[in-house]
Structure formats: structure tokens, C-alpha cells
Amino acid sequence: MIQTLKQWLAGYKAEETPSESIQRKTAELQKGPLPRHVAMIMDGNGRWAKKRGLPRIAGHRAGMQTVCDIIRAADDLGIEVLTLYSFSTENWKRPKEEINYLMGLPEEFLKMYLNEIMERNIHVRMLGQEEGLPGHTVNALHRLKEATKDNTGLELCFAMNYGSRSEILRAVERIIDDVKSGKMDKSQLNESLFSSYLFTANLPEPDLMIRTSGEVRISNFMLWQLAYSELCFTEVQWPDFSRERFYQAIEDFQRRSRRYGAV
Numbered sequence: 003m004i005q006t007l008k009q010w011l012a013g014y015k016a017e018e019t020p021s022e023s024i025q026r027k028t029a030e031l032q033k034g035p036l037p038r039h040v041a042m043i044m045d046g047n048g049r050w051a052k053k054r055g056l057p058r059i060a061g062h063r064a065g066m067q068t069v070c071d072i073i074r075a076a077d078d079l080g081i082e083v084l085t086l087y088s089f090s091t092e093n094w095k096r097p098k099e100e101i102n103y104l105m106g107l108p109e110e111f112l113k114m115y116l117n118e119i120m121e122r123n124i125h126v127r128m129l130g131q132e133e134g135l136p137g138h139t140v141n142a143l144h145r146l147k148e149a150t151k152d153n154t155g156l157e158l159c160f161a162m163n164y165g166s167r168s169e170i171l172r173a174v175e176r177i178i179d180d181v182k183s184g185k186m187d188k189s190q191l192n193e194s195l196f197s198s199y200l201f202t203a204n205l206p207e208p209d210l211m212i213r214t215s216g217e218v219r220i221s222n223f224m225l226w227q228l229a230y231s232e233l234c235f236t237e238v239q240w241p242d243f244s245r246e247r248f249y250q251a252i253e254d255f256q257r258r259s260r261r262y263g264a265v
């Protein structure tokens with residue numbers, strides 16, 4: 003308990019240079035097929051804190067450290083796109099003080115990690131609706147997007163104020179408008195064109211989706227995009243997730259034969 007509190011109070015670890023064993027493991031995984039796009043539902047932060055007698059926000063704070071560990075791991079591996087489900091449209095039902103804390107995390111991330119994001123040439127993108135987010139949160143997102151707009155490395159997507167069903171409805175509304183205005187003809191509509199109306203336009207679909215903390219549900223996350231994705235559900239709670247466990251999920255992905263619905 004004391005140790006956990008010390009860890010929480012100590013805040014974020016400075017960047018660790020990957021040890022030799024991590025470098026070896028990274029090189030080993032790079033020999034096999036890597037997922038181009040990994041999408042993650044970062045679940046279990048509140049339960050992690052509750053189990054330790056800490057406030058829920060302690061779980062979110064610890065979870066932020068895991069966010070950075072996994073960004074480093076994905077970047078070191080050469081994953082092209084990493085999408086992190088940070089805040090769903092359903093999360094607005096949470097207690098006000100928890101929402102206020104969560105809405106400050108993009109700024110926290112910006113302050114703590116922008117230098118490393120730039121050193122790693124990472125491009126930051128937001129998936130979701132800015133409407134409804136506090137101004138300070140939107141400002142932090144805009145600053146991250148602006149600072150990284152010319153970066154060509156890992157595409158880091160934060161799904162924020164995101165819900166897949168509303169994303170699909172928004173796409174349908176925009177397609178109807180474009181047909182009515184003559185911008186497109188109904189006969190042109192196909193899966194590829196529909197995908198271009200989603201927040202994930204121009205991104206490859208996730209090859210692998212990982213959800214932590216034992217829930218075996220998709221929870222209104224990328225419903226259209228995950229049609230052919232490998233799904234990985236782990237009991238580990240997000241704050242306890244790590245580079246090692248991420249690598250284990252990638253190893254599992256490499257072992258699976260991928261059939262895309264064919265025999």
C-alpha cells in the first residue's frame with residue numbers, strides 16, 4: 003500500500019532506454035508479421051485504484067504512465083498506427099470530479115511528453131467529436147495536433163468523446179447531404195467510400211484490438227473498422243499492462259492464422 007502510494011506520488015518515470023533483453027525481444031518480433039494498426043480499450047483503471055484503496059483518479063494517473071510505455075513499445079516495434087480509446091461518449095455519465103480530472107489529462111500528456119513525441123517523430127490525431135469537450139482540453143488537443151502535423155512516424159490516435167454508433171450515424175448524415183447536394187451519386191457508395199466518412203478515414207483498419215481488465219465486449223468502439231480484426235482480451239488491468247504484455251499480445255497475433263472470413 004505504501005509502495006503503491008509512493009509510486010503514485012512519484013508520478014511519471016523518466017524515459018527508460020530499452021534494456022538489451024527488450025531490444026532483443028523487439029528485434030525478434032520484427033522478424034514476424036506485425037499488425038499495421040493496433041487499437042486498445044484501456045480498461046480497469048478505476049478497479050485498479052479501488053483494489054489499492056486509492057481514489058479512482060489514481061488509476062487514471064497510473065494509466066497515463068502505461069499509455070506512454072505502450073506508445074514507446076509500439077514505436078520501437080514499428081507499428082504504423084496505435085489507437086487508444088481514452089474517453090467514450092458513455093463516460094460523460096461518470097462523477098463530475100472524475101470527468102474534470104480526465105479532461106485535464108491531454109494537457110498533462112502535452113506537458114510531460116511532447117518533447118519525446120517530437121523526438122520520436124510521432125503524429126498525433128484525435129478520433130471523436132470536439133463538441134462538448136472543455137475549451138482547455140480542445141486547446142491541448144489542437145496544440146498536440148499542430149506540433150506534430152509534419153511528423154511522419156507512428157500515427158497515434160486518441161479516441162476521445164468517441165462512440166462508434168454516433169460515428170456511423172454522422173457518416174450516414176454526411177453521405178445523405180452529399181447525395182442531396184449532388185457532390186456524390188448514390189451509385190458510387192461502397193464500403194471504401196463509406197469508410198472515408200468515418201473519423202478513421204485514410205487509416206488502415208485495426209489488425210489487432212486489445213482490451214484490458216477482463217471485459218469481453220467491444221463497447222461501441224470502432225464497430226465498422228474492427229470487422230476483420232483479431233481480438234485479444236486480457237485480465238490485466240490497464241495500469242498493470244506493460245511493454246512485456248503488449249509484446250505477448252503481438253506474439254499471440256503472430257501465431258494466429260488470419261483468414262479474413264475465407265476457409
Ligand SMILES: CCc1cc(N2CCCCCC2)n2ncc(-c3ccc(F)cc3)c2n1
Nearest residue numbers: 044062065066088089104105107108111160
Ligand atoms: C480525456 C480522457 C483521457 C484519459 C486518459 N486516461 C484515462 C483512461 C485510460 C488510462 C489512460 C489515462 N488519457 N491518457 C492519455 C490521454 C490523452 C488524450 C488525448 C491526447 F491528445 C493526449 C493524451 C487521455 N485522455
